[in-house]
Amino acid sequence: IDRKGNEIKQRTRLDFANKVILAPMVRVGTLPMRLLSLDYGADIVYTEELIDWKFLKSIRRVNDVLGTIDYLDSSDGTVVFRTCEKERDKVVVQLGTSDPCRALRVAKLIENDVAAIDINMGCPKEFSLKGGMGAALLTQPEKAKTILSNLVQNVSIPVTCKIRVFEDINDTLNLVKSLASTGISAIGVHGRTKLERPQHPNRCETIRKIAECLDIPVIANGGSREIENYSDIFKFKEQCGSSSVMIARTAEGNCSVFRQDGMKHLEEVIKDYLKYAVDYDNSPCNTKYCVQNMLKELQETPRGKKFLECQTLEQICAIWDLGDYCRQKQLEYQSKGILSRREIGP
Ligand code: FNR
Incomplete structure (x- = not known):
């Protein structure tokens, strides 16, 4: 109960250990896909990557008809981000950012509506790289660390990041140790380098080494080529020695992969x-x-x-x-x- 007599709901902090997670996917990870993945059994769902300045020029509206909270583009009214109570304790917003101040401003805007915030440090697309976002942050670790520590120190919800790996295992281990030192709650690792494409094998051994050297949960990613059903998720987790797993492409094609009782037609x-x-x-x-x-x-x-x-x-x-x-x-x-x-x- 606060000073004005209003009841405050105590929120449990999202824990990233031993979880099966819907990975962030542009245009795919919107509200219907997230809710359906949760229904089928996903423990945590990431949003599509949302660019910081798009959030900053949006307006927050409670939508009583739909029972949602909407962030609407202030110029054309389109939905930038729509969420609802049902996912509040399980949804992680992934931000595309290159700037600690902008990232924090977005985080403060949304921290009461979502469960955690993730920073995209893996996107290899030109749009991201040119803007200093996504995988560009992998080669600017000081900036990446400032973005993360600024968030960790100033928001009430957990902060994570999602990276790709380097060719060199030691470079990768140095990077993850340095990122983990900011106090993030977990780290998602896609086991491919910036230049590798989905058809390249995923570097599960690198993920294993990362998991061995960090204290925070490592979320293994990149296994969709081998993940066809629920039990494959755990084979992949085993292979990577990770605490948690994050799935993109298999879920994009059929998100009932999260169902313990088997895929639905x-x-x-x-x-x-x-x-x-x-x-x-x-x-x-x-x-x-x-x-x-x-x-x-x-x-x-x-x-x-x-x-x-x-x-x-x-x-x-x-x-x-x-x-x-x-x-x-x-x-x-x-x-x-x-x-x-x-x-x-x-
Ligand atoms: C992605 N991926 C991705 N990654 C990310 O960090 N932010 C994003 O917005 C997106 N968007 C996106 C869209 C689509 C359609 C796909 C297929 C992928 C990458 C994704 O999260 C994941 O890292 C890779 O797909 C590897 O995991 P899987 O597919 O092997 O499970």
């Missing part, structure tokens, strides 16, 4: 996904992108081709017999005054 997963997309008014464009990534080569089938022509959420839902469900929800939301973009377009 893709048709069912898509239906479950679409219900969340409707319930949380996910944009048709993002919904279509995520379903496309689940369908993969099935996009070539007649049904897949019909799906590719869809422009609205209702059209997409109709293919999975959820057209009525979508229409009714949208009518309800419209009557309550939610006016989000209904069509995919330029």
Whole structure:
């Protein structure tokens, strides 16, 4: 109870040991995918990478109709980040940043709405590197450390980072020791170098050495090529000797990989996904992108081709017999005054 007599909910600090985690994925890790992954059994879910200045020019709004907290772009009203109570103690926001002050300003803005904050130090894309973000931070360890320690010292929730490895094991160990000295709560390690692509083998031995030399939980990543089902997750964890595991591509294709009781058929997963997309008014464009990534080569089938022509959420839902469900929800939301973009377009 605070001084004004309001009840304050005591929040338990997110613990990263022994967890199975949805990895950060641009455009994939939006609210419907995160909630579905949690339903299926993921312990922690990371958001897509969100760039610091996008957050800083957004406005926080409580959305009573959806039961969400929205960060809306102040110029066009689009959703930068949408979250809800159901995930609050399990969602980690991944930030793209190159600046300790901006990172802290974002962290202060969102710290009561999320469970932890992660700094992306692995993205090899030109956009990130040019902006001094992502993997650019691996070669600027002093800046990387300042970003992390500034957050650790000034926010109430755990801070983590996600890195790639160097060719040289000793360089990698020096880096992780130095990053861990800032007081971060865990470190995600994708076992590939900045120049290596998904088809290259993952350096599980390097992850093992990192896990051996750090006291904080190491979250092994990069195993999707070998992870086809729930038990494979633990084979990968074993191989890496890590405390936790983080999965991207396998979950992107079928997030029921988190289910202890085995994978669900893709048709069912898509239906479950679409219900969340409707319930949380996910944009048709993002919904279509995520379903496309689940369908993969099935996009070539007649049904897949019909799906590719869809422009609205209702059209997409109709293919999975959820057209009525979508229409009714949208009518309800419209009557309550939610006016989000209904069509995919330029
Ligand atoms: C990614 N990855 C990624 N990493 C990150 O730190 N922030 C991000 O926003 C993204 N975005 C992203 C989008 C998509 C579509 C994919 C497939 C991947 C990398 C990802 O988190 C992970 O490190 C790699 O995919 C390796 O793990 P898996 O796929 O072998 O489990």
